[in-house]
Amino acid sequence: xxxxxxxxxxxxxxxxxxxxxxxxxxxxxxxxxxxxxxxxxxxxxxxxxxxxxxxxxxxxxxxxxxxxxxxxxxxxxxxxxxxxxxxxxxxxxxxxxxxxxxxxxxxxxxxxxxxxxxxxxxxxxxxxxxxxxxxxxxxxxxxxxxxxxxxxxxxxxxxxxxxxxxxxxxxxxxxxxxxxxxxxxxxxxxxxxxxxxxxxxxxxxxxxxxxxxxxxxxxxxxxxxxxxxxxxxxxxxxxxxx
Amino acid sequence: xxxxxxxxxxxxxxxxxxxxxxxxxxxxxxxxxxxxxxxxxxxxxxxxxxxxxxxxxxxxxxxxxxxxxxxxxxxxxxxxxxxxxxxxxxxxxxxx
Numbered sequence: 219x220x221x222x223x224x225x226x227x228x229x230x231x232x233x234x235x236x237x238x239x240x241x242x243x244x245x246x247x248x249x250x251x252x253x254x255x256x257x258x259x260x261x262x263x264x265x266x267x268x269x270x271x272x273x274x275x276x277x278x279x280x281x282x283x284x285x286x287x288x289x290x291x292x293x294x295x296x297x298x299x300x301x302x303x304x305x306x307x308x309x310x311x312x313x314x315x316x317x318x319x320x321x322x323x324x325x326x327x328x329x330x331x332x333x334x335x336x337x338x339x340x341x342x343x344x345x346x347x348x349x350x351x352x353x354x355x356x357x358x359x360x361x362x363x364x365x366x367x368x369x370x371x372x373x374x375x376x377x378x379x380x381x382x383x384x385x386x387x388x389x390x391x392x393x394x395x396x397x398x399x400x401x402x403x404x405x406x407x408x409x410x411x412x413x414x415x416x417x418x419x420x421x422x423x424x425x426x427x428x429x430x431x432x433x434x435x436x437x438x439x440x441x442x443x444x445x446x447x448x449x450x451x452x453x454x455x456x457x458x459x460x
Numbered sequence: 461x462x463x464x465x466x467x468x469x470x471x472x473x474x475x476x477x478x479x480x481x482x483x484x485x486x487x488x489x490x491x492x493x494x495x496x497x498x499x500x501x502x503x504x505x506x507x508x509x510x511x512x513x514x515x516x517x518x519x520x521x522x523x524x525x526x527x528x529x530x531x532x533x534x535x536x537x538x539x540x541x542x543x544x545x546x547x548x549x550x551x552x553x554x555x556x
Contacts, residue, residue, distance in 0.1 A: 409547045409554075412550075436540075442537075446537070
């Protein structure tokens with residue numbers, strides 16, 4: 219049974235199949251009849267939507283008469299900056315671009331699934347895994363940038379003779395971080411969808427709306443938690459003990 | 461109280477082993493049963509943990525009404541983390 223597609227995915231597959239297959243060929247995957255998947259197309263839609271919103275925002279930035287959009291994004295920026303300063307330290311503002319991007323991207327991905335003809339890209343484990351791997355690479359790179367090659371000492375523990383024991387434990391616990399980030403976000407979005415579907419099957423009218431409202435709340439909270447954990451990991455890796 | 465709980469849990473698991481042994485070809489109902497038990501345990505423990513978190517948060521807010529905003533934020537974050545643990549089990553249920 220062919221899987222159902224969104225209308226945008228159908229448009230992409232009908233007209234841009236060649237482009238999709240060239241992209242797959244770069245990754246070594248053999249060409250397929252309908253290469254675009256729902257979550258890939260939805261991510262592209264989210265990125266284009268965010269770029270459009272920020273382009274409009276930029277056009278309307280003004281110091282004298284700020285509009286509603288500017289107020290909203292100033293609020294978001296202050297929120298992210300405040301959290302970064304709390305969790306990372308006084309130079310947290312250096313990392314705010316990444317934190318803000320991951321927060322707004324995951325928030326939009328979570329919420330876009332509630333619009334009838336769209337699907338949440340974060341309802342697919344590949345997308346959340348991508349965000350988690352990006353975060354993993356980011357905090358390790360920031361650690362190396364802050365400490366140089368002495369970053370490896372972070373994994374050795376407090377005393378030099380504990381290093382043999384601490385190193386595998388620290389490696390495993392660091393690898394568990396992207397795993398937990400992936401599964402947490404994926405499970406929350408997937409469960410929200412499934413619970414709505416279950417109640418839609420049982421009561422055909424109005425009751426699923428309650429679960430969709432809960433899904434909005436859960437989407438916001440999970441995006442915030444992803445950003446919070448990212449900040450906590452970056453804070454841990456750039457921390458200067460001395 | 462705890463000893464009785466664990467005794468009951470052990471008896472239940474023993475009973476389920478015996479029940480499963482009685483139907484050699486009856487693998488049809490097995491996934492539903494195991495999924496149900498797994499989800500029940502996960503949701504039950506999640507409920508207990510969230511109850512504890514909310515209880516201490518509400519007590520903190522009662523003692524220090526000025527910090528209610530910060531406490532509420534911390535409570536919501538804590539609840540989301542605990543909820544995620546129960547959702548890991550739900551993921552297994554829905555994916556099998």
